[in-house]
Amino acid sequence: MNESGLTQRRSPGLTRRGFLLGVGSTALLSGCATSATSGPVKQAAGAVTVQSNLSSAQAKVAIEALAKAFSDRGGAAATVNTVASEAFRTQLPSYLTSATPPDTYTWYPGSILAGYARKGLLLDVGDVWQTMGSYSDTFRKLSGDGTGKLVFVPTTYYWWGFFYRKSNFAKWGVRAPASWSEFLALCETLKAKGVEPIGIGAGGNTPWTASAWFDYLNIRVNGAQYHRDLLAGKSRFDDPRVVKVFEQWRTALPYFDSRGTAIAFQDATTSLLQGRTGMVLTGTFFTDAAPKDVLDDLDFFQFPVLDPAVPVAEEGPTDGFFASSKTAHLDATKEWLKYVATAEAQELYIKNSSGTALPTHPGAKDAGTPLVAKGRKMLQDAKDLTQFFNRDSSDALQPTADAALIRFIQKPQELTSILTEWQAAAQKVWAE
CATH class of the missing domain: 3.40.190.10 (Periplasmic binding protein-like II)
Incomplete structure (x- = not known):
């Protein structure tokens, strides 16, 4: 188009x-x-x-x-x-x-x-x-x-992208990454400086923020069409291809804000703007709540490409x-x-x-x-x-994602049961 x-x-x-x-x-x-x-x-x-x-x-x-x-x-x-x-x-x-x-x-x-x-x-x-x-x-x-x-x-x-404050990156002596390995290295550097690398704000009434991570990892690992097919019930959440998504995500979990599933999205973006968090994967809508005097200090980088053979999609x-x-x-x-x-x-x-x-x-x-x-x-x-x-699936399917993804962030070692239960919950939605 x-x-x-x-x-x-x-x-x-x-x-x-x-x-x-x-x-x-x-x-x-x-x-x-x-x-x-x-x-x-x-x-x-x-x-x-x-x-x-x-x-x-x-x-x-x-x-x-x-x-x-x-x-x-x-x-x-x-x-x-x-x-x-x-x-x-x-x-x-x-x-x-x-x-x-x-x-x-x-x-x-x-x-x-x-x-x-x-x-x-x-x-x-x-x-x-x-x-x-x-x-x-x-x-x-x-x-x-x-x-x-x-x-x-x-x-x-x-x-959508990873948003950050340019002045903070300059102060910390870091720059936007161009690959997943550079992204993890950036997170490690920020963590060593006492900065929470990744904010998420999936607590309170905003658990849906975790879905951005699932969306992007799935379209990077498996492609946009597979993602839409999965959300339409044409594949399964316990499919090995979905397991690969979570295996990739697991490498970034050590760098998530430790309060990420306890605080709401507003608090996560406030932490970003105040320099307590390095970056947040979000859409530009969050800037409508940001002070106007910081807008010129905001920048973002693209969610890193994971497989060059997978056509690059964006939200x-x-x-x-x-x-x-x-x-x-x-x-x-x-x-x-x-x-x-x-x-x-x-x-x-x-x-x-x-x-x-x-x-x-x-x-x-x-x-x-x-x-x-x-x-x-x-x-x-x-x-x-x-x-x-939920836009690519339905509002009825979103709570199943919320439950599964929050549990994964908190207990990644339970991935097998998480995906089994997610598939069962999703199946009930698709059957309605």
Whole structure:
């Protein structure tokens, strides 16, 4: 696919999908909300309600700026209701099935949306797509429900990598590695200096962060297509090829933050920014909770290539909006979706956020910083893109990964039973 210079040779598919994050999400930082609420949805008369999980400080400012700009145009108006991301994820089914659901939502495409669409809960936005111009075929595929209906409007995407502070690496006299052996040597050096080499933050309500390690190791060891097939139930978690993933991971475990499965992701990134941790494998969403004065000090390096024979893939999750099929403001909701799909809107969002997201509109400009240029190039050069564990599988499969991966980090000697039990738990999900 081509969009704003990004080339993806294979669509991530619809078997899936993620956080993050969204992680992933994404996954955005639920612990960073300053005015988020998990209370009742507040419907403004005549206005489109935007139910938002963008609760980290700068992302919240950005979505509110978008709603204001939309409203200031005259005609339809929008009001934002912000909910901390993990609460949003839990409450999403209730939002969609309530008698008076919010009109539109920030989230990500994939299997979870396809499931809601099959239940008739999502608005068909095919006519919105007719106004969106030359969006890539890959974004169109990501936005479908698997039956040909479009139910999502993508607005941004982002990359993952090992993030660190340039000033800290300079202070410690180290540099970004170019191979796995160099990566382990870097970790050893940092550990000798009294620095926790690798932060993870898989405690509290963010155990999903461990999935980034599984995703990347699997796509480096076995390739992106095998990864998607595994998450779709076409292979087994106790397969010898998966065992190889964990054998590789085991070599890095001595360098993980000893508190990694006890503290939440927000604490892990705070430790990174304050110089107590050397690096964190994460997506750029974490920068929306970082002080603006440290953004220029952030850099990242690519997850090292492990086997040159395996085509290099990267995680490149997509975010955007979907809408309720029961919206009470149908015309205004579609106007909102058309607006967020424009280059103008996406550039406004990026300007008011940390500026590390990439716009999906082919004509929209990104922030143009060296960090963003480097991230965009890494995605451009990738032979394939994945999204994130639950985005490439399902939210129902994510807890099985959380349990298995956290246990592995804590008790790697129990790998055989971990994988046996993971396969059994996953089999129940796939059978539903």
